[in-house]
Amino acid sequence: MTTQRFTLSSPDIQEGHFMAKVHEFDGWGCSGGNVSPELNWQHAPAGTKSFAVTVFDPDAPTGSGFWHWLVADIPADATGLARGAGKGSLPTGSRSFGNDYGSKDFGGACPPEGHGMHRYQFTVWALPEEALPVPDGASAAAVGFNLNAMALGKATLTATYAR
Structure with missing residues (x-):
C-alpha cells in the first residue's frame, strides 16, 4: 500500500514566490489588504483528529522570528x-x-523596508487530539512547542515578501 504525502497548496500563494500586496499587513508602516490566503491540504496522516495552521517569518530581525498567525483545534x-x-x-x-x-487574527507580511526578502512559512499541522493542550492565552512559543511535540505530520508552503 502506498501512502500519499501530506500536502499544503494555495491558489493565492506559490512555493518560493512573492506574495501579492493583498497579503501585506495594514499597519506598522504597511498598507496591504491583510487578507489571509486560501489554504488547502490533502492526505492527512492516519489518526488525525484536528489541524493547526501557523504562519511564521524566520527572517524577522527579532532574534526569535515573527509569528503572523496561529490557529488550532480545526476539525479533522x-x-x-x-x-x-x-x-x-x-x-x-x-x-x-x-x-x-x-x-488573534491573521497578520500579513510587513518586513522592514530595505531589509531584503523574507520567507513566510505557512504550515498545516495534523494532530492526534481534538484540542491542543494549551490555555487560550498561551504564547506563540508554547503553541509552537506543543505542535512540534505532538504533530503526526506537517506540510509547509513558503512564500516570500520584501518592501
Whole structure:
C-alpha cells in the first residue's frame, strides 16, 4: 500500500514566490489588504483528529522570528481555510492565539523596508487530539512547542515578501 504525502497548496500563494500586496499587513508602516490566503491540504496522516495552521517569518530581525498567525483545534474533517478566514471566519471549534502584532487574527507580511526578502512559512499541522493542550492565552512559543511535540505530520508552503 502506498501512502500519499501530506500536502499544503494555495491558489493565492506559490512555493518560493512573492506574495501579492493583498497579503501585506495594514499597519506598522504597511498598507496591504491583510487578507489571509486560501489554504488547502490533502492526505492527512492516519489518526488525525484536528489541524493547526501557523504562519511564521524566520527572517524577522527579532532574534526569535515573527509569528503572523496561529490557529488550532480545526476539525479533522476540514480540508482547508477560505481566503480571508484570518479575519475571524474560521471553522466552528477553532481557536486562535496571539500573533506578534498583538492580535488573534491573521497578520500579513510587513518586513522592514530595505531589509531584503523574507520567507513566510505557512504550515498545516495534523494532530492526534481534538484540542491542543494549551490555555487560550498561551504564547506563540508554547503553541509552537506543543505542535512540534505532538504533530503526526506537517506540510509547509513558503512564500516570500520584501518592501
